[in-house]
Amino acid sequence: MHQNIYSGIFVFFALFAPLTAASVMTTDGEVIEGTGIIHTKEGVVITDAAGKGILVEYSRIQSIKEDKPKAMPEAQPAQGPIAEEPKTAEKAAKSPSESKSSQEAPPGHHRHDGFFLRMLGGYGALNLKETPIFTDGTGTGSISGGSSFFGLQLGFAVLDNLILYGSVTGHLALDPTWAVDGVKLVPLTSTSVGINVYGAGVSYYFDAINAYVSGSAGAARATFTADKTAYSSERGFGMDLQIGKEWWVSANWGLGAAFFFHYSRMDDVGSGNIIPKITNTVVGLAFSATFN
Numbered sequence: 497m498h499q500n501i502y503s504g505i506f507v508f509f510a511l512f513a514p515l516t517a518a519s520v521m522t523t524d525g526e527v528i529e530g531t532g533i534i535h536t537k538e539g540v541v542i543t544d545a546a547g548k549g550i551l552v553e554y555s556r557i558q559s560i561k562e563d564k565p566k567a568m569p570e571a572q573p574a575q576g577p578i579a580e581e582p583k584t585a586e587k588a589a590k591s592p593s594e595s596k597s598s599q600e601a602p603p604g605h606h607r608h609d610g611f612f613l614r615m616l617g618g619y620g621a622l623n624l625k626e627t628p629i630f631t632d633g634t635g636t637g638s639i640s641g642g643s644s645f646f647g648l649q650l651g652f653a654v655l656d657n658l659i660l661y662g663s664v665t666g667h668l669a670l671d672p673t674w675a676v677d678g679v680k681l682v683p684l685t686s687t688s689v690g691i692n693v694y695g696a697g698v699s700y701y702f703d704a705i706n707a708y709v710s711g712s713a714g715a716a717r718a719t720f721t722a723d724k725t726a727y728s729s730e731r732g733f734g735m736d737l738q739i740g741k742e743w744w745v746s747a748n749w750g751l752g753a754a755f756f757f758h759y760s761r762m763d764d765v766g767s768g769n770i771i772p773k774i775t776n777t778v779v780g781l782a783f784s785a786t787f788n
Contacts, residue, residue, distance in 0.1 A: 518542055518562040520552050528552060533562050605747045608701045609653045612661055613787040614710075616647035616738070618756065620780020622669045624689060624718070626764055626772050629676065633770055639689050641672030643778050645756065647736065649697065649710070653788065657701040663712040665693040665736045667758060667778045690719040691760055691776055693734035706750065710738040716760035718774055729774055732762020740784055750786045755779075 518533040520542055528550060530542035539553040540560065622643035627636040644667070651661025668690045674681045695714015702708070716734025720727055740754025757779055764772040 518560075520557055520561075521559045522552065522556045523558045524556075533560065606744050608657045608659065608703070608788045610788070612649070612651045612653055612659045612699075614647075614649040614661075614699070614784055615786075616645070616649075616754065616756070616782045616784045618645045618754075618780050618782025619643070620645055620667070620756065620758075620778045622667060622672065622689065622691075622776065622778045624691075624774065624776040626774045628770060628772055631770055636677055638675045638678075639669070639672045640675075641669045643667045643669040643672075643689075643780070645758075645778065645780055645782055647738075647756075647782070649699070649712070651699075657703050659699040659701075659788070660696070661699065661712075662696050663693070663714070663736070665695075665712070665734070665758070667691040667776075684722060686721070686724060688721045690721075691734065691758070691778070692717060692719070693736060693758075693760065695734065695736075697736070705741070706743065706752075707741045708738075708754075710736075710740075710754075712736050716762055718760070718762060718764075718776065727765065729765065730763040732760060732774070734758070734760035734762075738782070738784075740782075742784060742786060748787055750784075750788070752784045752786070754782050754784055756782050 518531065519527055519529040520533070520540060521527050528542050530544045530550070532543040534541050534543075534549075536551070539551055540557065541549040541551050543549045620643050622639070622641055624639040625636060626638075629635040629637040646666045647663065648665075649661040649663045651659050653659045668688060670688050671683075671685065672687065672689055674684060674687070693712075693714050693716040695712045697710055697712025699708055699710035713733070713735040715731050717731050718729040720729075735758070737757045738754040740752050742750035742752030744750050758777065760774075760776045762774050764774050
């Protein structure tokens with residue numbers, strides 16, 4: 497009776513289950529081989545290719561060998577989640593940094609907007625000429641030498657990267673070289689030449705590289721000191737240009753360097769109908785600190 501029931505069951509499994517290789521070794525050394533194996537209450541049943549089953553009681557079994565099929569339909573869904581788990585974990589691990597990078601920067605962070613302050617300090621070469629210097633309307637005087645430079649710009653961004661500002665600019669040469677018609681004078685001590693300009697300007701930043709160009713113009717005056725005596729020229733015209741590059745060191749502060757150029761022209765204090773004209777140029781390098 498049991499043999500017929502098992503035969504019917506295993507015909508079904510032989511037709512619809514994937515083929516396997518199975519064998520049972522009995523206690524008396526007999527090896528029973530088949531294509532499938534199932535455990536029952538009485539023992540294990542080994543099926544052959546024809547679907548017939550052979551029952552072997554547990555008391556007679558010494559060892560069981562069963563080779564699983566290499567590919568089973570049920571295995572594919574099981575592999576999907578397992579294979580994807582590392583990716584999911586990796587994605588979860590990356591998500592905080594990705595979320596942080598995707599966050600927008602605070603307002604004004606590394607942007608040229610709002611309040612603007614730039615301080616400049618540097619050194620350049622001054623070249624001043626005045627003509628005529630004699631009462632008969634002849635002669636050219638010149639002053640040349642190293643010149644310190646200071647600039648202060650204060651303003652507001654009217655658009656991102658476009659800034660309007662008021663400026664104070666100063667150039668000072670200590671103990672420069674004096675000459676008349678190209679002939680150097682005996683070295684003078686305690687002499688200086690200063691140029692100051694009060695004006696307004698505009699600055700524009702190229703945001704991708706944080707470089708800028710600035711230009712200002714205003715009222716300029718030259719001051720001369722010699723033998724502890726100082727006098728100043730009349731007010732004239734002065735302009736300053738800078739081309740610079742800065743690097744952000746905080747959310748709003750940037751440090752950088754710039755090439756600068758200064759030009760000014762004014763009348764000196766003359767006598768009679770003779771009014772000497774002064775022209776001055778300064779070219780140099782400056783360092784900048786900007787809050788914006």
